Amino acid sequence: MTHGQKIQALVGLLLGMFVAFLSSTIVSNALPVIITDLHGSQDQYTWVVTATLLASTATTPLWGKLSDLVSKKLLVQASLAVFTLGSVLAGFSQSVGMLIGFRVVQGLGLGGLQALVMIVIASMFSPRERGRYQGPIAAVMSLAIVAGPLLGGVIVDTSWLGWRWTFYVCVPLAVIALAVIQRTLNLPVIRKEVSLDYLGAVLIAGGVSTLLIWVTLAGKNFDWVSGMSFGLVVLGLALLAIAVFVESRAKDPIIPLHLFRDRTISLATIASISVGVALFGGAVFLGQYFQIARGYSPTAAGLLTLPMVIGSMISATVSGQLITRFGKWKRYLVVGAIAMAIGFGLLGTIDAHTNMVVIGGYLFIVGLGMGMTMQNLVLAVQNNVEPAELGSATSTVTFFRSLGGAAGVSVLGAVLSNHVTDLIKQGLAAVGIDPGQTGGAGLANLNELPGPIEAIVRGAYGDGTARVFLIAGIMAAISLVAIVFIKEVALKTESVDEQRMSEIADGATPSATDDGHDDRRPELVAVLETTDDPGSDAGVTPARDHGEATTVR
Template sequence: MSTSVTRDTGKPDQATDAPMTHPQRIQALVGLLLGMFVAFLSSTIVSNALPTIITDLHGTQDQYTWVVTATLLASTATTPIWGKFSDMVSKKMLVQLALVIFTVGSVLAGLSQSVTMLIGARAVQGLGLGGLQALVVIVIATMFSPRERGRYQGPMAGVMSIATVAGPLIGGLIVDTSWLGWRWTFFVGVPLAVIALFVIQRTLNLPVVRKNVSIDYMGALFIASGVSTLLIWVTLAGKNFDWASGVSFGLVALGVALLALAIFTETKAKDPIIPLRLFRDRTTALATLASVAVGIALFGGAVFLGQYFQIARGYSPTAAGLLTLPMVIGSMVSSAVSGALITKFGRWKGFILGGAIMMTVGFFLLSTIDHATNMGVLGVFLFVLGVGMGLTMQNLVLAVQNTVSPSDLGSASSVVSFFRSLGGAAGVSVLGAVLSSRVSDLTIKGLTAAGVDMSQAGGSGAGLSNLNELPGPIADIVRGAYGDATARIFLISGIVSLLSLAAIFFIKEVALRTFSADEQRRAEASGEDIDAELAEIVQGDPVLVDPMPVEPSEKARR
């Protein structure tokens, strides 16, 4: 296979394939983090505005879930495709393309005149979001070694946490400001995305290793179609049709058949989208399984907490954003501290295992809440969950990236992101269905117990779509039903997180490399035995490496 190297600027570089200097890498990191900020801001800014949006557009609880699911569905189905393309073409071009698609989706969402149009626009946003959430992590892994990466988890966690905090707050302020309106929750990210495009264009300058490759279009089609079919099934089953129905069985059969075709295609493809050999590695296989529960925590918690605070507890969108601060602060602090300690000591499994334990405990604590839970106690529960998320989320990706070759970096990283998004998409869909069913049951019981005529309450239609139009006593019953039903969502999440804990327990801790993917590629191209270098560093201890990572510039001088 012939290979040529050009600079990631769109033009061939006649000079030598010189590595980026440390200042250049830091400048590029700033642009990437800005893109990450835009992506996470878009995911969280809508959470507190959704009750207002759905009410204004006369939507339903099912559509409420679909506004979130559409984005997760599109991003999940395309994440492995973006990751594979990053192994073959310009990473810089792909990041910029993802930002453009995301920006177009944001504009369309802000212009939506119906919930159906909004759902479609959110799907376009999801296509760009899938690229951003996969590519930013991949590019950072290309520039920095696993051992170095720990020290940059602080800024990454800070950006994610600030976006998580700022999103609900900005969304709440926009909704609460009469002269703006909820449409600006989508428009506000557009100028930030444009700035991110400009910064990345000026700063990111990675080498592109161009190969004679064949793109696995059939594999991409079958993977996206199979995942989408199954996610549509879990979203609609129990509401639009019965779980045990012909439509339900048909969707499951179609989804399974498409995924079976995807697996068959991947075994035959020259350059598969998801190389199945990756799952032979124990760390990758177990980290992939563990990522599912992290996705449920990341997406499910944010979506339904905003609804709980506003509907069940009666807080404004702005206040609802502030009330999630304990979870965000816990995540930010634990991620930053664990990253610094991993860089210093070279050990990572203890942090991931501790995070899985705290995440599980946090879910089960939240499974005890109702519509009258003390807010101070609830804040403590959210902090515990946040600490667990911070210790687990980024470190799982780090563990996988540490075990794969540079040629598989994009695919392996996107696999973890893919299953994290899959957990989020399926989690939001299933948990949304559970919440909707539970709220309906509790509402009917509450109305019956209060002796309310069901025709006066609007029958089974008393809920989110007409909450503001209901008489006060009936609205209180509906709000209480939402508060009490939310506990069941977290109980299910806690049970799922036990599987994540078990998977992480069996992951084997190995030494963190002190060379980046780009440096490893250069070494392999020049015939250096980089595995021997790693063996010398480890010196028989599978988890101990030198305490101070060597800077790339110093390695080059050696």
């Protein structure tokens, strides 16, 4: 692909990313209204978010492994189509249970998008050059983060539309993204013998799901110290232990364990888990705080997140340009992690009456940290792996970040639910009301409560949310420790496809054994197809990524 073709393809990929982020942010801001309308609970509020994160977490490594084996273009389109289908079905939900189920379908597609977009971009641009495009990537993400809550707020506040249109509105954009990707994205296809570790994928998903269910339900549906609690923990850990055993012996493991021998990947994984907990776990409750605790409309709640979005866009753009210019990336990761830890730590001091300008300043600091941290962690890993393992390595880091996010939402959601319940009981007792006579005052019946009791519930959410942000700050500090010990490696100046072509050129003609088999490395064999066109470079031309195989062993 020429530089112009790469830019056109990048536009299509960013449009697909925009659709995914827009859908997520629209829904997150509308959730308080959705849960209240469907008479859901705080735990269900958490699981509407967790279901998508968990599904995307479980499938991300599978999408990444497939990208090393078959057409990346086909996979991007498939993941976008699945995500869109899930969005449409979610709009038809008649109960919170149905909504959670269709959010799982959304997560299946989201798992592909969040891994594949970065994998394809890495295939087209070198690590050194990629910093230049972090600005546009951050701008698209920031625009979606801004437009989503605003658009979602307008839809929810418009009586003749309603919250269901927060799911439908992304469908036309998804269709356009599919058309643009079909027309512009043309990459060499690497097709090898496929041997996917389905058992490993199922075991990983089962183990993680079991532990998340335990975290969410313990303390409410059963005691933390009980037979049910013990059983779920043992089952979850056993499934994960078996998954490690299976992965260590699989021909093509979903998560190649040998990757963790690399210091950068191991530390980046630890940092990604912590960042996931901090970002997803902390940020997902912002909309709830603004709407439930402070009484703002969904539209206003979206506007109040602008400081965080602006900070993220500024830091991602500036750090990306500096990385491309000087080739240094670690300093920005360190500064970003520090900013996140400080920002969340400050948010851990807020209550139901904190000045909104002060909160905006804290969110701006968090945004600065987000912009310098998220994409640069992926960049560090992609710069440190062989071209043949780009998909697996990228999806592994993305997997653990999503795992941290899913765990963060579940854990922090459980912490918030339990803490808010205690605060409501204390508040009711303080005014002489027996909590048992209120029918379980909380989010599910908020609009039906008498004025004084409603004020107590809203105040409890305002005071209780600070604990969530404080835990997020601690996790951001853990990511800082991991980042400090990552060894900085100079950024490569060739893209993954260019590295493969260089290796083929260095290998000259293929060597053959006595039995006629080709001895070249498998990942280099199927990159290019031979052509008789004298105008092509070195007698070869990239195969178009329309699903056809190139030279196959």
